[in-house]
Amino acid sequence: xxxxxxxxxxxxxxxxxxxxxVSGEGIIGExxxxxxxTVEELGSLKAASEFLxxxxxxxxxxxxNSEELLGYDLTEKHRGGVGGGKSELTNKAKNxxxxxxxxxxxxxxxxxxAYEDFKEKIx
Amino acid sequence: xxxxxxxxxxxxxxxxxxxxxVSGEGIIGExxxxxxxTVEELGSLKAASEFLxxxxxxxxxxxxNSEELLGYDLTEKHRGGVGGGKSELTNKAKNxxxxxxxxxxxxxxxxxxAYEDFKEKIx
DNA sequence: GTTCGATATGTTAATGATTTCATATCGCCT
DNA sequence: AGGCGATATGAAATCATTAACATATCGAAC
Numbered sequence: 001x002x003x004x005x006x007x008x009x010x011x012x013x014x015x016x017x018x019x020x021x022v023s024g025e026g027i028i029g030e031x032x033x034x035x036x037x038t039v040e041e042l043g044s045l046k047a048a049s050e051f052l053x054x055x056x057x058x059x060x061x062x063x064x065n066s067e068e069l070l071g072y073d074l075t076e077k078h079r080g081g082v083g084g085g086k087s088e089l090t091n092k093a094k095n096x097x098x099x100x101x102x103x104x105x106x107x108x109x110x111x112x113x114a115y116e117d118f119k120e121k122i123x
Numbered sequence: 124x125x126x127x128x129x130x131x132x133x134x135x136x137x138x139x140x141x142x143x144x145v146s147g148e149g150i151i152g153e154x155x156x157x158x159x160x161t162v163e164e165l166g167s168l169k170a171a172s173e174f175l176x177x178x179x180x181x182x183x184x185x186x187x188n189s190e191e192l193l194g195y196d197l198t199e200k201h202r203g204g205v206g207g208g209k210s211e212l213t214n215k216a217k218n219x220x221x222x223x224x225x226x227x228x229x230x231x232x233x234x235x236x237a238y239e240d241f242k243e244k245i246x
Numbered sequence: 247g248t249t250c251g252a253t254a255t256g257t258t259a260a261t262g263a264t265t266t267c268a269t270a271t272c273g274c275c276t
Numbered sequence: 277a278g279g280c281g282a283t284a285t286g287a288a289a290t291c292a293t294t295a296a297c298a299t300a301t302c303g304a305a306c
Contacts, residue, residue, distance in 0.1 A: 011142045011150060011193070015230070019134045027134060046252055055295045060254070070134070077253060080303025084251025099244035103237050107138070110233035114226050121222035169282055178265050183284070200283060203273025207281025 011122075013115050017107055019100070027069045032062055033100055036074060036093060045075070045087045134245075136238050140230055142223070150192045155185055156223055159216060162198060168210045 018029035028036075031054075038048035049059035067073050074093035079085045089097075141152035151159075154177075161171035172182035190196050197216035202208045212220075 010145060012145065013140065013226070014143045014147075014149075015138055015140045017136065017138045017234075020137045022133060022135065024137075026137075044252065056253090057255080057296080058294060064254090078303085079253045079301070080251085082251095082304060084304095085253050085302075087253080096245055099241050102244065103136070103241050106237040106240075107230075107233060110230060110237075111140075114229040114233075117229075118222050118226050121225065122219055167282065179283090180266080180285085181264060184264095187284090201273085202271065202283045203281085205274060205281095207274090208272075208283050210283080 013111055013118065015107065015111060017104060021069045025069060027066050028096070028100065032066055033097060035059055035062065036089060036097060039075060039087050040089045040094075040097075043086050043088060044083070045077075048087075136234055136241065138230065138234060140227060144192045148192060150189050151219070151223065155189055156220060158182055158185065159197060159212060159220060162210050163212045163217075163220075166209050166211060167206070168198070168200075171210075 016030060019027040021027055035048055035052060035054075038051055039045055042048050042051060045059055045063070046056055049056045052059070063074060067075075072092055073090050074096070075087045076090055077085070077087050139153060142150040144150055158171055158175060158177070161174055162168055165171050165174060168182055168186070169179055172179045175182070186197060190198075195215055196213050197219070198210045199213055200208070200210050
């Protein structure tokens with residue numbers, strides 16, 4: 001019988017990419033990216049946090065933290081009004097997310113590439 | 124006056140790279156890499172964990188976990204004897220660390236590259 | 247001017263990760 | 277044979293992160 005193409009002990013490569021402040025503290029990573037994109041789509045932080053299964057408290061705190069570290073707002077917050085309130089992305093946030101996206105795509109390609117090499121070496 | 128080259132709110136890019144099992148569980152990352160390299164250098168897990176300021180219990184558990192996930196040993200362990208015992212890297216471990224190293228170097232270059240682009244976009 | 251639902255934020259509870267502690271085993275050396 | 281110091285590993289304690297809870301505030305719409 002021929003050996004399996006992939007064994008239980010196969011290794012894969014994973015990576016995380018994030019923006020950080022000089023202090024080293026993380027500003028935006030995968031989870032904040034997703035959160036902001038979901039806010040963009042759903043129009044509110046409440047809805048976004050629920051959709052992503054994370055507490056509102058944390059989602060709110062994360063965004064606040066990012067904003068403080070960046071020195072500018074990522075969301076325009078509105079209290080009251082239709083539906084109780086809403087949040088939407090600022091243009092700066094949209095721009096940032098776009099750039100983050102492009103960055104990630106580049107890294108995905110780079111890692112794909114490096115992975116081939118890596119597998120060869122550890123074989 | 125000319126503006127500062129770098130403000131408090133500058134952002135940097137950081138990334139983590141690790142090997143994972145199919146399950147998604149991490150096998151070797153930055154910390155295990157360092158730990159293994161230190162074991163290689165100092166000849167014992169105890170010395171390495173102390174040098175790195177991590178508990179022996181955790182260091183030992185991390186290596187054991189890695190080995191179980193990989194399905195082979197990363198260290199040759201010796202109990203008793205001169206100095207009470209020692210640990211050294213297996214050839215497979217050395218090979219793996221070399222490959223990890225090369226991988227990291229490639230990624231460093233890729234990210235350096237992507238960063239230029241990124242900065243331009245968020246300016 | 248009352249109602250509604252989201253934003254805003256402090257406080258406390260639960261969960262997870264890591265360290266500490268405790269204890270056993272092994273094998274060279276004297 | 278007994279001591280020494282590192283490996284081996286379970287159990288309890290501590291620390292960090294996240295979730296839950298609790299309340300206040302806001303403003304459009306009715």
